[in-house]
Amino acid sequence: MTCLKPEDRGPADGNAGSLDFNPFDAMTPRLPSEADKTARNGQRVKSNDVTPTGVYKPNYNILTPHMRSPDYVQMSTAAAITLGVMNGKMHRCACTRCLNLLLTYPEGCRANCAYCGLARHREAERDYADRNFIRVDWPAVPMEEIVDIVARDGENSPFHRMCISMITHPNSDADTVTVLKKWTDRITADSIPVSILSNPTTMKRNDVKVLKDLGADIFTVALDAATPALFGRTRGKGVNSPHSWKKYWEVLNDARDIFGNQKFGAHIIVGMGETEHEVLTLVQQLVDMGGHSHMFCFFPEKGSLMDHLPATPRDQWRRVQLARYLIDYVGVRIDQMRFDEEGRVSDFGLPQGELDTIIDAGIAFRTSGCPGKFAEDISACDRPYGDSPPSDIASFPFQPIKKDIKKIRRQLDMRDRALLEV
Numbered sequence: 251m252t253c254l255k256p257e258d259r260g261p262a263d264g265n266a267g268s269l270d271f272n273p274f275d276a277m278t279p280r281l282p283s284e285a286d287k288t289a290r291n292g293q294r295v296k297s298n299d300v301t302p303t304g305v306y307k308p309n310y311n312i313l314t315p316h317m318r319s320p321d322y323v324q325m326s327t328a329a330a331i332t333l334g335v336m337n338g339k340m341h342r343c344a345c346t347r348c349l350n351l352l353l354t355y356p357e358g359c360r361a362n363c364a365y366c367g368l369a370r371h372r373e374a375e376r377d378y379a380d381r382n383f384i385r386v387d388w389p390a391v392p393m394e395e396i397v398d399i400v401a402r403d404g405e406n407s408p409f410h411r412m413c414i415s416m417i418t419h420p421n422s423d424a425d426t427v428t429v430l431k432k433w434t435d436r437i438t439a440d441s442i443p444v445s446i447l448s449n450p451t452t453m454k455r456n457d458v459k460v461l462k463d464l465g466a467d468i469f470t471v472a473l474d475a476a477t478p479a480l481f482g483r484t485r486g487k488g489v490n491s492p493h494s495w496k497k498y499w500e501v502l503n504d505a506r507d508i509f510g511n512q513k514f515g516a517h518i519i520v521g522m523g524e525t526e527h528e529v530l531t532l533v534q535q536l537v538d539m540g541g542h543s544h545m546f547c548f549f550p551e552k553g554s555l556m557d558h559l560p561a562t563p564r565d566q567w568r569r570v571q572l573a574r575y576l577i578d579y580v581g582v583r584i585d586q587m588r589f590d591e592e593g594r595v596s597d598f599g600l601p602q603g604e605l606d607t608i609i610d611a612g613i614a615f616r617t618s619g620c621p622g623k624f625a626e627d628i629s630a631c632d633r634p635y636g637d638s639p640p641s642d643i644a645s646f647p648f649q650p651i652k653k654d655i656k657k658i659r660r661q662l663d664m665r666d667r668a669l670l671e672v
């Protein structure tokens with residue numbers, strides 16, 4: 251068995267001299283303030299009413315055009331570069347394999363999640379289409395133009411998957427259907443399958459069914475917080491936000507019934523105050539239901555209610571990343587693992603040799619998400635640098651090489667295999 255001894259650990263990369271996990275009490279968000287009436291609900295953008303022309307790249311020096319789904323959607327900077335509507339290069343990545351589309355409205359998302367750059371409390375400070383989200387800008391692109399490019403590229407498209415990200419807005423359910431139809435009218439589900447990153451708060455069971463019937467392949471629920479208490483503090487009443495743990499689970503259970511085995515999952519952010527045991531219990535629960543977990547490492551998004559808090563220490567993140575991979579893809583169960591008094595993983599439940607092989611393969615440390623065309627355990631959604639800067643990578647958007655594995659082993663406080671074999 252592989253035993254870690256937390257008390258023996260020295261400072262790991264990225265969190266020298268601090269705790270090697272983010273405890274609940276240290277991760278309290280700031281309280282949100284409500285914007286002045288004149289800035290609420292996208293008033294600025296709607297009263298200026300600037301007509302959009304083509305692609306809009308977030309720019310605080312010009313008036314934000316009046317853009318609205320389903321005609322317009324936003325996409326990550328990585329997706330815009332890969333699609334060819336924006337210039338740029340990504341550190342150690344040629345492209346992204348997931349075309350992630352985000353619904354957009356001047357009113358923005360009406361929720362107030364504490365870790366999110368899109369949250370409602372920012373409406374006085376920045377128009378919705380200009381807000382940073384998972385560390386990057388999200389250019390807005392006409393949906394017709396996106397479908398034209400992808401359909402034209404056909405088999406040569408770099409994308410292995412498309413994902414529609416819903417937000418909390420009264421039109422979000424209907425517009426998700428329209429965006430999905432616009433896609434499936436021109437692009438077959440076999441060539442580039444579609445995932446839905448849902449917003450349960452506005453959804454009913456039949457909405458889930460409609461998306462399945464229209465050809466969506468995978469349905470995910472962004473639980474994000476790993477426990478009911480954390481959920482309430484970061485996404486519910488704690489920050490004047492409308493979400494509830496109960497409703498999210500209701501829709502997650504609907505997704506299991508309607509989309510079926512291996513075709514549903516949940517997003518989880520690690521390091522917002524849950525213990526490693528708590529988050530891995532959730533991972534096991536999802537696997538036992540027949541689904542998967544897609545994980546992010548908490549990063550303090552600029553402008554969010556948690557931007558003053560520490561990113562997840564790399565050793566906590568690596569332990570959870572590895573343990574989650576073992577539960578999701580290797581058949582190890584949480585009850586085979588051992589945890590210390592702080593809930594940290596102290597034993598992964600596998601013989602050292604087997605664990606070494608998995609660590610050295612590196613897949614466990616890649617970005618997790620819906621699969622692409624390479625392998626079931628390699629995510630199409632690689633979200634380059636969505637949860638860390640490139641200088642201290644949390645989720646690897648590419649295959650980690652020897653020097654990366656060496657660093658990962660240091661972060662796990664495990665010696666290099668080559669050294670072990672000497």
Ligand code: SF4
Nearest residue numbers: 359361363366368369
């Ligand atoms: S519902 Fe999603 S987009 Fe809206 S604030 Fe919460 S995390 Fe951000």
